[in-house]
Amino acid sequence: MQPVLKISNLTKEYQLDGTAFRALNEIKLTIPAGSFTTVVGKSGSGKTTLLRIIAGLEKATTGEINYLSGSSVQRPAFVFQEARLLPWLTVEQNIAFPLQGKLEQVELSQRVKRQLQLLGLTEFAAAYPAQISGGMAQRAALGRALIYETDLILMDEPLGALDAFNRRKLQEELQTIFAANQKTVIFVTHDVEEAIFLGEKVIVLDEGQILAEFKVPITAENSQLFTLKENIITSINS
Known part of the structure; x- marks a missing residue:
């Protein structure tokens, strides 16, 4: 699949009490058109900052975001937690x-x-x-x-406030909706099972860096999904 956007050496720094804090550190990422990418990591790992920069709600300190020529992602849509x-x-x-x-x-x-x-x-x-x-x-x-x-939908823990039943139901609906619309989605979540259920690729962020990327098999047995979950959790806690 063609990439819908390429992120190159993306860095974001904040000044906290006169000291530079690096929220994102030279992120390199390619997002294929029509893909569903999930991003997981601990609180403060840089997940929301990454989404906000892609959305144009914040500016990066250094680095570039290049969109596929002719795509409509110059104005991506943003879905918040609430x-x-x-x-x-x-x-x-x-x-x-x-x-x-x-x-x-x-x-x-x-x-x-x-x-x-x-x-x-x-x-x-x-x-x-x-x-x-x-x-x-x-x-x-x-x-x-x-x-x-737009071609690109950014979602920042949009299901986090729902109860377990409604959350699972909406997860299933999201799969159907985005499959029908062929949108490109970047979805931030704390829930590893949700990341695996929805995503074609799971990205693990920690301290502003990409620790690992995991491809989710299209057809996978429960044992494979369990192993994938354990590998992602191990990566987050490493």
């Missing part, structure tokens, strides 16, 4: 909000309708955030990201 829906808007209005006034109303309505159907939210289009479950709210947040029709 749904962050506007409580005074309906589900339909929340999904439309990022492009309100930027598209003709007919096209915007068509895009919103597609997202509602894709995410199973058509019946809840007129509901307000307080009237829907946490899982539905996260689906609406995903719809708000997908409506951009």
Whole structure:
């Protein structure tokens, strides 16, 4: 697969009490188009910082992010841990909000309708955030990201606040949604099992560096997945 972006020697430094703290240290990473990459690591390993720089929410100290020519990832979509829906808007209005006034109303309505159907939210289009479950709210947040029709979706622990049942259900839905849309996804999580379940490749970050990369077999027996999980955990704790 062609790469959708290449990250070269990406470094991010902060000043803490007059001392330089390196959150990312010369990250080198290639993300194939249409792939689902998961990123795991301890708190403070640099996972969210990496996503925020790719999204353009922060600037790197040094290094480059090069996008595939002709792709629409110059404005990647970002899904946060919390749904962050506007409580005074309906589900339909929340999904439309990022492009309100930027598209003709007919096209915007068509895009919103597609997202509602894709995410199973058509019946809840007129509901307000307080009237829907946490899982539905996260689906609406995903719809708000997908409506951009960008090639790249960045997700920062979007399922972390859900209970185990809703989390697993939404994991399965995410697999279906992204397989149908052929989007490129970079997904940050603390959950190694989630990283393996969703990802085609799992990247382990620690102290701002890539410790290891693991390819997830498309068809794998439970014993293989257990071994993969143990190898990832060992890498994180090394």
